[in-house]
Amino acid sequence: NAGVTQTPKFQVLKTGQSMTLQCAQDMNHNSMYWYRQDPGMGLRLIYYSASEGTTDKGEVPNGYNVSRLNKREFSLRLESAAPSQTSVYFCASSAVGQRTEAFFGQGTRLTVV
Amino acid sequence: QQQVKQSPQSLIVQKGGISIINCAYENTAFDYFPWYQQFPGKGPALLIAIRPDVSEKKEGRFTISFNKSAKQFSLHIMDSQPGDSATYFCAASSGNQFYFGTGTSLTVIP
Numbered sequence: 001n002a003g004v005t006q007t008p009k010f011q012v013l014k015t016g017q018s019m020t021l022q023c024a025q026d027m028n029h030n031s032m033y034w035y036r037q038d039p040g041m042g043l044r045l046i047y048y049s050a051s052e053g054t055t056d057k058g059e060v061p062n063g064y065n066v067s068r069l070n071k072r073e074f075s076l077r078l079e080s081a082a083p084s085q086t087s088v089y090f091c092a093s094s095a096v097g098q099r100t101e102a103f104f105g106q107g108t109r110l111t112v113v
Numbered sequence: 114q115q116q117v118k119q120s121p122q123s124l125i126v127q128k129g130g131i132s133i134i135n136c137a138y139e140n141t142a143f144d145y146f147p148w149y150q151q152f153p154g155k156g157p158a159l160l161i162a163i164r165p166d167v168s169e170k171k172e173g174r175f176t177i178s179f180n181k182s183a184k185q186f187s188l189h190i191m192d193s194q195p196g197d198s199a200t201y202f203c204a205a206s207s208g209n210q211f212y213f214g215t216g217t218s219l220t221v222i223p
Contacts, residue, residue: 031209040122040215042115042119042213042214042215043157043202043216048210050209090156092156094211096209099144099145100145101162102147102204103159104156104157104158106154106155107156
């Protein structure tokens with residue numbers, strides 16, 4: 001049981017390049033999330049998907065797009081990477097309902113130069 | 114605007130001591146308050162959680178104290194061990210929305 005799997009684990013991009021971060025979960029969770037983690041800022045929500053076919057903006061959505069491909073997969077796309085997007089990105093998932101735990105992937109460390 | 118405020122940013126404790134991390138929130142709609150532990154290079158993982166109708170929850174050396182009227186909650190780590198050295202995040206959730214504090218880097222000195 002892998003839980004939440006993110007790829008890639010590390011990536012270096014040049015300013016203006018695009019890339020897609022992949023996330024898949026095998027826990028049959030309805031809700032999925034993308035967070036970014038920066039020193040002193042904690043975990044900030046970029047986008048989330050409450051269920052298959054729906055996506056909503058979080059606190060810091062600018063410069064990102066997402067796709068909920070199916071119930072298992074939720075991808076995050078950077079169309080034109082900027083140095084301010086250098087961060088560690090975490091995908092998470094949770095079951096439907098209140099008082100449920102969020103399960104996190106191992107993270108993707110992205111550097112934009 | 115930070116939905117959940119966490120302090121301190123960093124904490125150094127001697128082995129065997131008590132580590133205390135504090136959090137505060139404003140939104141009374143929050144109904145679940147989990148704490149996550151994160152080791153370097155790993156994703157956060159649930160450590161312990163509490164509902165607002167309970168004032169305290171204990172699991173082993175970890176205790177959450179919850180003060181609903183003050184809208185504050187704290188994590189106490191008793192008999193802190195070097196293996197507890199990690200970053201700790203408090204969080205508050207309502208429905209499927211999770212809001213995290215800024216994190217506390219805990220170092221336990223042998």
